[in-house]
Amino acid sequence: CYHSHKAKPGSVFVAIQGLRSDGHQFIADALSKGACAVVVSKELHKITALTDLYGKVTVIRVRETRSALSRMAANLCKHPSKALNMIGVTGTNGKTTIAYLVHAILERYEGVGQIGSLGIFSGHEWKESSHTTPESLELQKILKDMLDSGLKSCIMEVSSHALELGRVRDIDFDAAIFSNLTHEHMDFHKSMENYYIAKRRLFYMTNRFNVINIDDPYGKRLASELTACNQAPIITYGIKEDADCRAHSVRMLGNHTELHIITPAGDMTLRILLPGRYNVYNCLAAVACTHMLGLGLSEIKALEQVKQIPGRFEVIPAGRNVNIIIDYAHTPDGFQQLLETVSGFAKGRIVMVFGCVGERDQSKRSVMGEIASRYSDLCILTTDNCRSENPKDIIEQIKKGFSIGTNYVEILDREAAIRYAILNSKENDTILVTGKGHEKKQVIGNITFYFDERKIVDTALKDLSRQMGISPARLSVEYRP
Numbered sequence: 001c002y003h004s005h006k007a008k009p010g011s012v013f014v015a016i017q018g019l020r021s022d023g024h025q026f027i028a029d030a031l032s033k034g035a036c037a038v039v040v041s042k043e044l045h046k047i048t049a050l051t052d053l054y055g056k057v058t059v060i061r062v063r064e065t066r067s068a069l070s071r072m073a074a075n076l077c078k079h080p081s082k083a084l085n086m087i088g089v090t091g092t093n094g095k096t097t098i099a100y101l102v103h104a105i106l107e108r109y110e111g112v113g114q115i116g117s118l119g120i121f122s123g124h125e126w127k128e129s130s131h132t133t134p135e136s137l138e139l140q141k142i143l144k145d146m147l148d149s150g151l152k153s154c155i156m157e158v159s160s161h162a163l164e165l166g167r168v169r170d171i172d173f174d175a176a177i178f179s180n181l182t183h184e185h186m187d188f189h190k191s192m193e194n195y196y197i198a199k200r201r202l203f204y205m206t207n208r209f210n211v212i213n214i215d216d217p218y219g220k221r222l223a224s225e226l227t228a229c230n231q232a233p234i235i236t237y238g239i240k241e242d243a244d245c246r247a248h249s250v251r252m253l254g255n256h257t258e259l260h261i262i263t264p265a266g267d268m269t270l271r272i273l274l275p276g277r278y279n280v281y282n283c284l285a286a287v288a289c290t291h292m293l294g295l296g297l298s299e300i301k302a303l304e305q306v307k308q309i310p311g312r313f314e315v316i317p318a319g320r321n322v323n324i325i326i327d328y329a330h331t332p333d334g335f336q337q338l339l340e341t342v343s344g345f346a347k348g349r350i351v352m353v354f355g356c357v358g359e360r361d362q363s364k365r366s367v368m369g370e371i372a373s374r375y376s377d378l379c380i381l382t383t384d385n386c387r388s389e390n391p392k393d394i395i396e397q398i399k400k401g402f403s404i405g406t407n408y409v410e411i412l413d414r415e416a417a418i419r420y421a422i423l424n425s426k427e428n429d430t431i432l433v434t435g436k437g438h439e440k441k442q443v444i445g446n447i448t449f450y451f452d453e454r455k456i457v458d459t460a461l462k463d464l465s466r467q468m469g470i471s472p473a474r475l476s477v478e479y480r481p
C-alpha cells in the first residue's frame with residue numbers, strides 16, 4: 001500500500017513523495033497499523049519522527065519509490081498486461097471517444113476492458129475511477145481482474161501525468177494511439193515541450209504498432225522521430241496530410257456525418273452519428289487501430305452503430321427547437337472544436353454555461369474566455385470544481401479574455417446557473433453546459449458533492465414546462481439541428 005490508512009498487519013508500505021504530501025511522513029502511522037516493512041527513498045534516521053524506529057524495522061531503500069511501487073505491483077499481480085492485448089490512447093483531446101470507439105468495434109469479437117475518464121469497465125459494468133489513469137498498484141490489480149474474468153484486450157487512456165509519474169512504467173503495451181496535443185496541464189508540465197516529451201514516452205513502450213494523427217504538428221513530429229529510430233510500425237491518419245488512413249468527401253449533415261475513408265485495406269464509406277470534424281478524426285483513429293489489429297472493413301463499420309458517448313456532445317432535447325448539450329470540453333481546443341460544430345447548425349442563440357477548475361492551469365482561463373465570447377451569445381460563468389480557489393477569482397481570469405460587449409451573467413452556484421439558462425431560454429436556443437460531461441461530482445474546498453447535471457437539467461425542464469403550461473411529454477422531441 002502507499003496510503004498509510006490502508007496499511008494492515010503484514011503489509012508493505014511504500015512511501016511516495018506526492019505533489020502535495022510526502023509519504024515518508026506517514027511511515028509511523030503505517031507501522032502502527034501493522035505494516036511489517038517500508039520502502040523509502042530517504043534515509044530513515046534523518047526523519048526526526050522515526051529516529052526511534054531506525055534499526056527496528058525492515059527498510060528497503062530505493063532511488064525512486066514510484067518506480068519501485070510499479071515494479072512490485074506488476075510482480076505481485078504476475079504481469080497481467082503481458083497476457084492482455086493492451087492499447088494505450090493519449091493526447092489532449094479525444095482520448096475517451098477514441099477508446100470508446102475502439103471498444104465498440106472489438107467487443108463484438110472478444111471480451112474487452114476499458115480504463116479512462118468514464119471509469120473502469122471489466123466486462124460487465126462501469127465502476128468509478130479517481131484518475132483517468134489509476135496509480136500503478138490499482139492499475140495492475142484492475143488488469144489482473146480483467147484477465148481473470150476472461151477478457152482478451154484492454155483499451156486504456158494514458159494521461160501525461162501517468163506517464164510522467166511512472167504509473168504505467170511496467171505495462172506491456174501492444175499499441176498506442178496519438179490524437180493531438182494542445183494547451184493543457186501547463187501548471188504541471190510548465191511548457192508544451194515538456195508536455196510533448198511526457199506523451200511521447202508511451203510510443204517507445206509499444207511492441208506491435210503506433211497510430212498517429214499527422215494533421216497535428218506534434219503528431220507529425222512524433223511520427224518522424226519514431227521512424228528515425230525504427231520503433232514499432234506506424235500507421236498514420238488525417239484529413240489534410242497524405243496519411244495511411246485518410247478521410248475525404250466529408251459531409252456534415254446535421255445529426256450525422258458521412259465520410260469516405262481510404263485505408264491500406266481499401267476504401268470505405270461511413271455514416272457516423274457523432275457530429276463535428278473532431279469526431280471524424282476520432283473515427284479515423286479507431287479505423288486505423290482496428291485495421292492494424294486485423295479486422296476487415298466490414299467489421300470496422302460497426303462504428304456506424306455508436307449513437308452516443310456519455311458526456312461527449314450529449315444532446316438533451318428541450319422542446320421549442322431548443323437543444324441542451326452536455327459536453328466534457330474543458331480545454332481551449334475542446335472549446336473551439338465544440339463551438340465551431342454548434343455554430344454550424346445553431347438557428348438561434350448559443351448560450352454557454354461554464355467555469356474553469358481550481359488549483360489547475362490558470363493560463364488557459366482567459367484563452368477559454370476569449371473563445372467562448374467569440375462564439376456564444378450569452379456566457380453564464382459559474383463554478384467547476386473550484387477546490388480551495390475563490391471561484392470569483394477564477395471567473396475574473398476567464399473574463400480577461402472577453403471581447404468588449406460580451407454578454408455574460410455570473411452565477412456561482414452551478415445548479416442555479418444551469419437552471420437560469422434553461423428557465424430563461426428562447427426558441428431555437430442551443431444551451432451548452434461544459435466542463436463536467438460524464439462526471440457526477442462537484443469539488444468545493446476539500447468536500448466532494450454528488451452533482452449530476454442530467455438530473456438538474458431534467459428538473460429544470462419540468463419546471464419550465466409547468467411555467468409555460470406545456471405538457472412534459474411535448475418537450476421530448478427528436479434532435480433536429
